[in-house]
Amino acid sequence: MLVLTREVGQTIQVGPDITIMLVEVKGSYGARIGIEAPLSVEILRPDAVCKTPTKRRQAAENMKGRGDEWPTTENVG
Secondary structure (H helix, E strand, C coil): CCCCCCCCCCEEEECCCEEEEEEEECHHHCEEEEEECCCCCCCCCCCCCCCCHHHHHHHHHHHCCCCCCCCCHHHHC
16 A cells, blocks of 8 residues: 655646545544546445445446536435
């Protein structure tokens, strides 16, 4: 595992297509990060991932061409 120190606003580049940015630090509560990646790259948060892969797949199909958001636990239903 690579561990890096970043300040708010600084980024980390992963390959040519993925950028990770430290957006906000909330003291001991945690940090907010932003990830820019092509829609073909699946980004999952294990603690909040949809429990049903079929729902996630259906949501992705419904959003094709819209380009506004990737399926999450909030917008899959």
